[in-house]
Amino acid sequence: VIGGTPAEPTQIQWQVGIEERSRMDCAGAYIGGCWVLTAAHCVGGNPRNFHVTFSLWKKSRPQGTTDIVPVKNFIIHHGTYENDIALIELDRLPPHKDICLEENPAISAVCVPWTTQLFSPPHNCSISGWGRTSDNRGSNVLLWASVSLIEDCKRFYKGRLKPGMMCAGDLKGRVDSCQGDSGGPLVCQDELGVSYLWGIVSWGAKCGEPGFPGVYTQVAHYFEWIRRNTGWPSVTKY
Ligand code: 4AZ
Secondary structure, three states: OEOOEEOOOOOOOOEEEEEEOOEEEEEEEEEEOOEEEEOHHHOOOOHHHEEEEEOOOEOOOOOOOOEEEEEEEEEEOOOOOOOOOEEEEEOOOOOOOOOOOOOOOOOOOOEOOOOOOOOOOOOEEEEEEOOOOOOOOOOOEOEEEEEEEEOOOHHHHHHHOOOOEEEEEOOOOOOEOOOOOOOOEEEEEOOOOOEEEEEEEEEOOOOOOOOOOEEEEEHHHHHHHHHHHHOOOOOOOO
8 A cells, every 4th residue: 555554453354365375465355254355366276275364464473363264266257357356255164164254353344335326436435455555565564545536537547447447546646555455445434434345456557656546346336246146135125
């Protein structure tokens, strides 16, 4: 994260690290049950080579509450580069056969938004991750930053901006996500303080480049895909 500040140890309770053979290159967000959402470009190959790390704050010194959970399966959206979203299904934890995640006060799921109408520019939301900072290196401590949703992002990226994509950040380039933050959460809060996973860190022209805000997968655009693939019931209308 460019222009970020250190998070509190249990501030971002849905933040997870995604490790392939113990190397962390991506992040994700816990959405409940046995499911994590991330970017499609973060996963692939054999799920057995992957682990998801929960309740991690300092990479060098995992907390007592840190949980490392094996991956059972990936569900990767077709057309990965235009639909940069994937579900990670966590494996059941031995010795338990019925749960994927130990109960833990430092972990909680973020809500999946069911409509693209919930928030609109210039709403302020937050991004978080262990990715590159202005010194061009990853961060040991989880960083977060406030970003603004940006209207009409096609004017910056033309035909490269597809329907399931949106932009956030700051047009002066002071705050942005960067390499290593990919797959991680952009979260917006409604007026009641409920947190929604509004975006997934996807791509951008460099990091913190004025006039080229970060591009995020618009999670609400994929609500039906998420619902269908998790097998979660549809929203009850009263
Ligand atoms: C990357 O390379 C990357 N500034 C992630 C986010 C952004 C740019 C690049 C957005 O993973």
